[in-house]
């Protein structure tokens with residue numbers, strides 16, 4: 083009996099730790115509402131445009147999320163140093179967006195790299211909604 087309780091406790095503590103793209107989306111939704119009272123929701127098509135949008139960086143080079151993650155998120159991408167980046171589409175790579183700290187770390191780095199500013203919660207949510215929508 084005691085073991086059963088232990089197992090149950092273990093089960094629930096692991097559940098609490100395990101993130102998923104959809105539970106992360108809920109968090110970004112709360113943040114987006116704080117950022118913008120007129121927030122109406124996330125949209126995969128906006129995330130798709132955001133993913134592909136090329137921006138002229140102040141270093142003179144054109145860059146987008148697709149520069150490294152490739153135009154097709156179902157395919158592996160490449161860093162500037164030619165290292166493989168696993169596919170971003172959640173249907174292909176279920177590990178994606180399962181670790182909040184990792185997600186925030188890379189949003190931080192890559193948004194700065196591409197946009198030269200932080201991404202908004204709206205942009206992050208649209209981006210994840212797009213990657214969730216890919217079959």
Ligand code: HEC
Nearest residue numbers: 146147149150161167168178179184185188189192193196
């Ligand atoms: C210079 C190359 C590069 C560009 C440009 C880039 N990324 Fe990334 N991205 C990476 C690398 C490298 C990783 C980490 C390796 C991995 O997760 O497979 C990563 C991982 C991520 C992750 C983590 C996903 C997870 O499962 O935890 C997110 C979120 C992300 N990128 C968002 C973006 C967004 C949004 C843009 C465009 C604004 C973008 N990236 C542009 C290289 C890039």
